[in-house]
Structure formats: structure tokens, C-alpha cells
Amino acid sequence: MSAPTPAASAPSSSLIPTLPGPSYTDPVIFSEEQEKIFESRWFAAARSAEIDGTGAFRTVDVGRENVVLVRGRDRRLRAFLNVCRHRGARVCMQETGVVKRNLQCGYHAWTYGLDGKLVAAPNLTSMPDVDRAAYGLVPVHLREWLGYAWVCVADEPPSFEETVVGAVAERLGSVEAIEGWDVENLEVGRRIGYDVHANWKLIIENFMECYHCATIHPELTEVLPEFADGYAAQYFVGHGAAFAEEAAGFTVDGGAGLTAIPGVGEDHDRKYYAITVNPQVFINLVPDHVIFHRMYPVAPDRTRVECDWLYLPEVVRSGRDLDRSVELFHRVNQQDFDACERCQLAASSRAYAGGGVLVPSEHHIGAFHTWVTEQLQG
Ligand code: FES
Numbered sequence: 322m323s324a325p326t327p328a329a330s331a332p333s334s335s336l337i338p339t340l341p342g343p344s345y346t347d348p349v350i351f352s353e354e355q356e357k358i359f360e361s362r363w364f365a366a367a368r369s370a371e372i373d374g375t376g377a378f379r380t381v382d383v384g385r386e387n388v389v390l391v392r393g394r395d396r397r398l399r400a401f402l403n404v405c406r407h408r409g410a411r412v413c414m415q416e417t418g419v420v421k422r423n424l425q426c427g428y429h430a431w432t433y434g435l436d437g438k439l440v441a442a443p444n445l446t447s448m449p450d451v452d453r454a455a456y457g458l459v460p461v462h463l464r465e466w467l468g469y470a471w472v473c474v475a476d477e478p479p480s481f482e483e484t485v486v487g488a489v490a491e492r493l494g495s496v497e498a499i500e501g502w503d504v505e506n507l508e509v510g511r512r513i514g515y516d517v518h519a520n521w522k523l524i525i526e527n528f529m530e531c532y533h534c535a536t537i538h539p540e541l542t543e544v545l546p547e548f549a550d551g552y553a554a555q556y557f558v559g560h561g562a563a564f565a566e567e568a569a570g571f572t573v574d575g576g577a578g579l580t581a582i583p584g585v586g587e588d589h590d591r592k593y594y595a596i597t598v599n600p601q602v603f604i605n606l607v608p609d610h611v612i613f614h615r616m617y618p619v620a621p622d623r624t625r626v627e628c629d630w631l632y633l634p635e636v637v638r639s640g641r642d643l644d645r646s647v648e649l650f651h652r653v654n655q656q657d658f659d660a661c662e663r664c665q666l667a668a669s670s671r672a673y674a675g676g677g678v679l680v681p682s683e684h685h686i687g688a689f690h691t692w693v694t695e696q697l698q699g
């Protein structure tokens with residue numbers, strides 16, 4: 322019996338090939354992606370408001386680096402590589418916390434100000450020739466937008482306006498369109514973390530298509546009936562997906578949502594918008610909330626996803642029940658991540674060595690594959 326032919330090699334005018342299987346399993350390819358994508362692009366690291374007050378910090382893996390974001394005495398947020406300049410120990414070991422005055426390395430106690438400068442070290446006075454400025458923490462580029470701290474660990478970051486703001490503008494028709502949601506001033510009503518046993522690209526690919534919606538998202542297609550037709554995300558650019566007539570809000574049972582965000586105009590009412598910002602952010606907009614996903618790749622077959630449900634501050638502070646609102650997309654996430662894990666399980670099979678195929682409603686995933694390939698070649 323001859324070996325099965327990879328589907329991707331079968332010529333067909335309406336089916337185009339995917340990336341080959343090893344793209345999802347090979348540690349060498351993953352390491353190249355870490356370097357050429359995650360360490361080279363802008364990366365949404367944390368919600369700015371969660372790093373609240375002088376000395377508050379959060380650490381985040383960005384590619385193979387670990388970055389510490391810390392709030393200074395001047396209220397400014399700064400980001401540094403979380404590496405002691407003495408012998409290279411990680412300075413902040415916790416994911417979140419608050420320090421009183423300084424960041425101190427737990428090995429030999431080199432101590433850094435909240436602005437990253439080396440301020441003290443045991444016996445430093447006996448080393449008058451040591452230039453403290455030269456041994457500060459290494460700064461990382463930081464931009465704050467939509468209430469998130471975006472970092473870039475590359476020496477020369479790409480244009481934030483082109484690669485982040487531009488991606489949002491492209492998907493919404495204009496960048497002004499997102500201003501109505503005032504995302505920066507919303508508050509986190511719920512945060513759920515997912516430990517997904519799948520390659521990061523499977524998660525993006527899944528998010529980009531709706532061919533699967535009729536199969537795995539019964540609750541979502543009740544609220545967004547157009548999704549049951551498998552329209553590609555591109556179909557909705559600029560005009561969003563309309564809620565079902567019988568759906569009062571974007572909730573798990575189609576019941577009423579929470580208080581609508583006042584700046585969301587009539588054009589955007591009763592509609593759902595989905596935005597992908599390569600390589601790790603998905604944003605969903607509905608009239609009463611915003612769902613903001615960040616992906617943190619940890620291994621070829623593992624990705625941590627952190628998802629925030631953002632509401633008006635008065636909604637969060639009122640203690641109103643958010644469960645039915647959160648539950649809809651929490652289920653969608655679980656359904657999607659289960660599907661991604663199914664693909665990961667089979668990605669190393671020889672049946673998938675040459676990859677699979679994209680049907681016409683998924684063809685734009687091909688553009689994502691081209692983008693990934695170009696980054697790795699660059
Ligand atoms: Fe940090 Fe020595 S490695 S103080």
C-alpha cells in the first residue's frame with residue numbers, strides 16, 4: 322500500500338495549501354518565530370490600569386525575553402528586560418506585585434530605581450569606577466493604546482501606527498471607528514486565562530475564519546445568525562455582523578446585555594466586530610463591552626491566552642451580574658481552543674506533513690501564512 326498523499330499536494334483551483342505540519346510542532350521553527358515575530362513586533366503585554374500605583378509591576382514573557390513593566394514615582398509606566406546587569410539573574414520573580422521603592426535582585430542585592438537606574442549594590446562605594454548609569458536595567462520600547470501597554474523588545478521597533486493602529490483601522494474601515502468604545506477608559510469586569518495545548522498560529526487561523534462556526538458555536542450563531550453561513554471575517558469589515566432580531570444583547574441566552582457604551586453610535590449598534598492585530602491580539606467589539614484577547618506563546622504546542630471582558634466603569638463597580646454576558650464568549654473560547662487542540666494532536670501525523678487545504682471562505686488565512694513566511698525570511 323502506498324503512503325497517503327498529503328492533501329496539499331492535490332491540485333485544485335478552489336483549495337489552496339496551508340503551512341506544512343512541522344510549522345506547528347518544530348521547536349526550531351518556533352524559536353525562529355519567537356525571534357523574528359514576537360521579539361520584533363509590538364506585543365500587547367498588560368492592561369495599563371492593572372499596574373496601578375508607585376512600585377506596582379507585572380512581568381510578561383515576550384518571545385524568549387521576560388519583560389518587567391513597572392510604575393514609577395512620576396506615575397509613568399516603564400518597561401525593562403527583567404535581567405540583572407550583574408550576573409544575569411531574573412530580577413522580579415513574581416508575575417505581579419508591588420515594591421516599596423526599588424527593584425532588587427534576589428541574588429547579590431543589586432538595586433534598581435523604578436526608572437531602571439542602578440542605585441545601590443553591596444560594597445558599591447568600594448567600586449567608585451563603576452558607572453551606575455551604564456549598569457541600569459535595559460529599557461524596552463513601550464506604547465500605551467486602548468488601555469494596554471504594548472512593548473517591543475527589538476532595538477528598532479516597527480511603526481506602531483502602521484502595524485497596530487493600522488491593523489485596527491483596516492478591519493474597522495477607519496481608526497476613528499474604535500474611538501466610540503473608549504476602550505482605554507473601560508474596566509476589566511472579568512479576566513479568564515486559558516492554557517491552550519496548541520500552536521499560536523492555530524489559534525489565529527481559527528479566529529480568522531467562521532467556516533467552523535456552524536459546527537462548534539451553537540450559542541454564538543444564535544446571536545449572530547450570519548456566522549452560521551461561514552462567512553469569512555473579511556466579509557464583515559466596516560459593517561460588522563448583525564445581531565439576530567430576537568437577540569436583545571450579546572449574551573449566552575440572547576437576553577439583554579449591560580449598559581451600552583455611550584460613544585457607540587447607531588451605525589455600530591446591535592453589531593459585532595472582530596479585529597486581529599498580528600501576531601497576538603484579537604479584539605471583539607459589541608455595544609456594551611469589548612473582549613480583548615492576548616496570546617502568549619510558550620512552546621510549539623502550547624499558548625497561554627489571557628482574555629479581558631471590558632465594561633463601563635459604573636457597570637463593573639455596580640456589582641451587576643456579568644455572568645450571562647461573559648459566558649457567551651467564554652464558551653466560544655473553550656469551543657475554539659478545543660478545536661485548536663484537536664488540530665495540534667494531529668499536526669505531527671505524516672498525513673499532515675504537507676499540510677492541509679483552505680476552502681474559499683478561508684482563503685484569507687493564506688495571507689496570514691504568507692505574512693508568517695515573510696517574517697521568518699526577513
Ligand atoms: Fe543580580 Fe548578582 S545577579 S545581584
Ligand code: FE
Nearest residue numbers: 527534538657
Ligand atoms: Fe470560533
